[in-house]
Amino acid sequence: MRPFSYVRTSDADAAARAVGANPQAKFLAGGTNLLDLMKEDVERPTQLVDVSRLKLTEIRPARGGVSIGALATNTETANNPLIRTSYPLLTQAIVAGASGQIRNMATNGGNLLQRTRCQYFYDVAMPCNKRAPGTGCGALEGLNRIHAILGYSDKCVATYPGDMANALYALDAVVRVRGANGSERTIPIDDFHRLPGNTPETDTTLKHGELIVAIELPKSSFAKHSYYLKVRDRASYAFALVAVAAALDLNGGTIRTARVVLGGVAHKPWRSREAEAALAGKPASEASFRRAAEAALEDAKPLSHNAYKVELAKRAIVRALSRASRLA
Amino acid sequence: MKDDDFDETPETGLSPELTPELNDDLNDDERALLDEMPDLAGDVGHTRRLFLGTTIAGGIGLFALDLLAQEQALAALQASPDAVLAADAAVQNLVKVAFKVNGAAKTLELDSRVVLLDALRERLALTGSKKGCDQGQCGACTVLVDGKRVLSCLTLAASADGKEVTTIEGLARGEQLHPMQAAFIKYDGFQCGYCTPGQICSAVGLLEEARRGHVSHVTEDVTATTTRLSDDEIRERMSGNICRCGAYPGILAAVQEVHSGIETKHTWHFVEEEQLARVRREDASETV
Numbered sequence: 001m002r003p004f005s006y007v008r009t010s011d012a013d014a015a016a017r018a019v020g021a022n023p024q025a026k027f028l029a030g031g032t033n034l035l036d037l038m039k040e041d042v043e044r045p046t047q048l049v050d051v052s053r054l055k056l057t058e059i060r061p062a063r064g065g066v067s068i069g070a071l072a073t074n075t076e077t078a079n080n081p082l083i084r085t086s087y088p089l090l091t092q093a094i095v096a097g098a099s100g101q102i103r104n105m106a107t108n109g110g111n112l113l114q115r116t117r118c119q120y121f122y123d124v125a126m127p128c129n130k131r132a133p134g135t136g137c138g139a140l141e142g143l144n145r146i147h148a149i150l151g152y153s154d155k156c157v158a159t160y161p162g163d164m165a166n167a168l169y170a171l172d173a174v175v176r177v178r179g180a181n182g183s184e185r186t187i188p189i190d191d192f193h194r195l196p197g198n199t200p201e202t203d204t205t206l207k208h209g210e211l212i213v214a215i216e217l218p219k220s221s222f223a224k225h226s227y228y229l230k231v232r233d234r235a236s237y238a239f240a241l242v243a244v245a246a247a248l249d250l251n252g253g254t255i256r257t258a259r260v261v262l263g264g265v266a267h268k269p270w271r272s273r274e275a276e277a278a279l280a281g282k283p284a285s286e287a288s289f290r291r292a293a294e295a296a297l298e299d300a301k302p303l304s305h306n307a308y309k310v311e312l313a314k315r316a317i318v319r320a321l322s323r324a325s326r327l328a
Numbered sequence: 329m330k331d332d333d334f335d336e337t338p339e340t341g342l343s344p345e346l347t348p349e350l351n352d353d354l355n356d357d358e359r360a361l362l363d364e365m366p367d368l369a370g371d372v373g374h375t376r377r378l379f380l381g382t383t384i385a386g387g388i389g390l391f392a393l394d395l396l397a398q399e400q401a402l403a404a405l406q407a408s409p410d411a412v413l414a415a416d417a418a419v420q421n422l423v424k425v426a427f428k429v430n431g432a433a434k435t436l437e438l439d440s441r442v443v444l445l446d447a448l449r450e451r452l453a454l455t456g457s458k459k460g461c462d463q464g465q466c467g468a469c470t471v472l473v474d475g476k477r478v479l480s481c482l483t484l485a486a487s488a489d490g491k492e493v494t495t496i497e498g499l500a501r502g503e504q505l506h507p508m509q510a511a512f513i514k515y516d517g518f519q520c521g522y523c524t525p526g527q528i529c530s531a532v533g534l535l536e537e538a539r540r541g542h543v544s545h546v547t548e549d550v551t552a553t554t555t556r557l558s559d560d561e562i563r564e565r566m567s568g569n570i571c572r573c574g575a576y577p578g579i580l581a582a583v584q585e586v587h588s589g590i591e592t593k594h595t596w597h598f599v600e601e602e603q604l605a606r607v608r609r610e611d612a613s614e615t616v
Contacts, residue, residue, distance in 0.1 A: 003420040006440035006486045028487070035443070035482045036463050048440075050487055075476075079542045084550050091550045095543060099568020100534060101467060104476045105483070236545065236567035 001038050008050035012211060013182050018049045020180025020209025027051050027211060029071060030105040032098070033114045041124050042115075042131055052107070056213050059083065064219040067176075070109030070212040074098070074164065077108055087220055089247055092228035093167035099237050109212035112165055112175065112192065115203060116158035116267075117239050118147065129155045130200040137200075144303040146241065149310060151266040156200030157303060160193060160268050161239045167228060169269040170245040170259035174216045180209040186216070193268030200267070222247035222259065227323035229316055230263075240264035242313045246320035248284060255279045255288070260296060260321070265313060272296035275317065284325040286318065293317040423486040429454065430498025436485070444488050445469045445480035448495060456496035456525045460570075467569035470526035470533070471495050477533025496525035499532065508532050511582035515592065519573035527569045531583045534565050538587060557587055 006028075009015045019025045025047040028034060037043035056071040059080045066082055077083055078094035098106065120126040120138035127136040139147050139157050147157040173189040193204055206212070226247040232238040243263030249256040258279035262270040275296035282288040293314040300310045421440040428434070429452060436451055445462075448454045448471070460468030462481050469481040472494040499506035508528050511517070518524040541553040546564045557565070562583050563576075571579065581592035 001441045004440060005421045006423050006484070008487070008489070028484070031484060031487070032464060032479070032482050035484065039463060048484075050484075052487060075537075075542070079540070084543065088550050091543060092545075095545045095547070095550075099467065100537065100565055101470055101477045101479045101530065101568045102464060102482075104533075105478050230545075236564055 002041070002044050002046075004038075004045050005047045006050065007047070008053060010053050010055070012051070012054050012056065012178055012213060015049050015051045015054065016178055016180045016182075016209055016211045018047070019211070022047050023208060025049060029107040029110040030073070030102075031110075032102050032106045033110065037115065037122075040122055042122060051211065056109075062216060065217045068108055068215045068217070070214055071107045074103040074106045074108065074111060075100075078103070086223050087167075087171060087217060088223060089170060089226035089228055089245060090164070090167045090217075092226075093163045093243075093245060096228055096230040096240075096243070097163035108164070108215055111162055112168075112212065112215075113204065113206075114162050117161045118158040119143065121158060130158060130196075133199070133201045139303075141304070143305060145305040146239070146264075147303055147306055148266050149297075149300045149302045149306060149313070150262075150270055151195045151268070153196045153198065153200070155198055156196035156267065158196070158200065158267060159264050160203075160266065161264075162269075163228070163230060163240065163243060163263060165189070165193070166243055166245040166261045166263040166269045168215065168217075169261040169271045170226070170247045171217050171220055171222070174218075175212055176214040176216060177206060177210045178213050179207065179211075184213070189215075190271060196267045220247075221249040221257075225250055225324045225326070227320050229320035229323065231312060231316055242309055242316050244313075244316045244320035245269075246317070246324040248279070248321065248324050250284055250325065253283050253285075255282050255284050258292070258321075260292060260317060262296065262313060262317075265300075265309060274298065279321075284321075284327065286322065286327065289318045289321040290314075292321065423489075425485050425489045427488050427490060428492040430494055438485050440484070440486055442485045443481055444471070444473075444483040444485045444493070447485035447488075448480060448493070454495050454497050457529075458522055458525055460523065460526070465570070466523070466526075467530055468523050468526040470529045470569065472529055472533055475533075475536060477530050494529070496529055499528065506532065507586045508535075508582065511586045512579070515578040515581040515585070516575065517578035517582040518571075518575050523569060523571045523573075527566070527571065527579055530566060530569045531579075531586070534562070534583065535587055537565070557584075559584060562587065 007018060009018070015027065019027055024045055026034065026045040028048040028050045029052050034043060052071065054071050056069040058069045059072055059077060059082065060067055061082065066086065068077055074094050078091045084091050094103065116130065118139055120128045120142065121131050126138045129135060129137050137156055140154060144157055146159065148159050168189050175187045175189060175192050176184060177187065178184050187205060191205055194202060228245050230240050230243045232240055240263045242265060245259065245261040247259040258276045260272045260275040262272060275292040278292040278295040279288060296317055297310050297314050302310055419439045422437055423440045424435065424437050426435045434452060436447060438447060445457055445459055448457050457471055457480055458468040459481065460466035464479050464482045469479055470477050471480045473488060473491050499509060508531050512524065512528060517527065538555055538557050541555050543550045544561055544564045546560050559580060562580055566579065566583065585591055
């Protein structure tokens with residue numbers, strides 16, 4: 001690991017100022033991804049500003065919904081009674097990820113910022129436009145079994161690896177951030193992560209020095225009919241090949257509104273408005289779910305080793321919607 | 329054996345002075361065996377023959393001597409524990425960490441890069457916590473920080489400042505093992521033992537999470553609260569601890585017994601004298 005200076009602060013503004021003042025500085029919270037990447041020499045900060053003691057851990061009702069502290073741990077969030085009863089999709093998504101130990105360490109803000117597990121990104125001997133812009137994409141014509149089928153560019157085919165964010169996209173979350181000058185702004189979750197385009201080195205729309213302080217969820221009508229389905233190489237403690245966050249607002253047997261968000265298929269959680277449009281106003285039936293699945297994957301363009309993901313994603317959508325509607 | 333077989337000291341680090349003795353210690357059979365060995369090309373064969381000679385002549389004793397010499401050389405080079413930690417780089421960005429480890433207050437001055445696992449092992453001589461993958465994938469380094477199970481390989485020692493750390497060494501009360509330790513022994517919850525400290529610390533953390541009614545990936549209804557874990561719940565909740573030996577059935581039985589008080593029946597037992605006698609009678613032989 002390269003040398004870095006370490007400072008800890010209990011003041012959010014001081015933290016944002018410290019990172020804002022040094023282009024090579026980073027916030028440290030749970031460290032479950034950052035420390036790993038520093039050991040691999042992928043991340044090379046010259047300063048870490050430890051924000052893990054900031055009092056941003058509260059999970060409280062707010063404006064009919066809930067405000068979730070950025071520094072509450074994944075474990076605290078998933079097991080919070082309000083989250084479990086009003087946003088069970090979020091609980092399911094969080095506990096589908098990582099391990100008990102890692103969820104005890106990982107914070108909600110850090111979770112949003114975790115980086116891809118593309119093996120070319122992790123291996124500093126390999127080309128990777130995300131890690132070293134301009135060096136090319138090793139995965140485009142390489143081993144791309146775990147890579148994207150939607151929304152990628154010829155610069156980067158990596159996927160966003162997380163689970164929690166997939167649920168947040170389905171639940172219309174808003175990310176509240178504080179800048180180095182102390183001002184706050186909110187970012188709708190759909191605008192938070194980026195598609196790679198020509199600048200895959202930039203994962204999110206956060207500016208350097210901006211600190212995530214909370215994740216806000218509006219009142220939800222999906223609590224009764226939602227389901228998080230994760231498909232992976234082994235039954236636990238692995239990243240998703242394909243994940244589906246499915247949520248339905250039902251009026252009897254008819255779908256009022258739906259949310260379908262795919263994980264493991266793109267550079268960001270992939271909300272399929274095509275699938276959602278195909279479901280609105282339709283009966284909650286397997287036939288409807290199949291049509292939605294077809295609509296969601298219509299634009300999918302698999303790479304040389306991941307054609308399986310297209311069919312897998314379709315079946316996963318049907319299954320997740322079936323579980324959400326309690327048909328299966 | 330030709331004398332020039334020992335004219336230099338390759339990777340084993342054996343000193344030349346030892347080799348005449350080594351040669352003398354070989355009996356005639358061993359000498360013949362070594363002479364019959366076909367010469368292998370280059371250093372590989374050379375080293376292999378030296379290895380064989382060393383093994384036959386000195387057994388583990390010479391290797392121990394060799395290790396001792398290496399350690400002494402290392403100790404001469406590196407005067408302080410800090411130097412060992414820093415390896416090929418000087419200590420930089422010194423941070424002071426004051427925390428409680430297994431109930432005792434400790435204060436360390438460390439390079440900011442030092443992770444909790446290395447601080448425990450290299451500075452506090454608590455080598456129970458193991459370094460497996462060193463990147464958060466195996467769970468061997470699991471310890472409890474403020475009562476919660478975490479990975480010490482992905483925790484900066486600096487960020488443990490002011491916290492209470494419990495390692496495998498801190499679970500027993502004197503000679504009285506923690507119930508989880510006793511259960512792992514009872515159910516053979518290990519084979520080589522390398523992952524065991526992490527498994528046990530993880531299981532102890534799991535018990536508290538279960539008491540608090542935490543849910544998991546296999547919990548059917550996350551809106552309901554239960555504190556009673558099925559075997560599948562325990563399997564899922566222990567999935568962050570990998571066991572290369574595959575001692576999972578024993579681990580599961582141990583965790584389940586401590587969690588629920590339900591004993592898992594042994595499916596085997598040592599043979600009893602009476603059974604042996606019966607088999608002998610039936611076989612009319614004494615070979616069993």
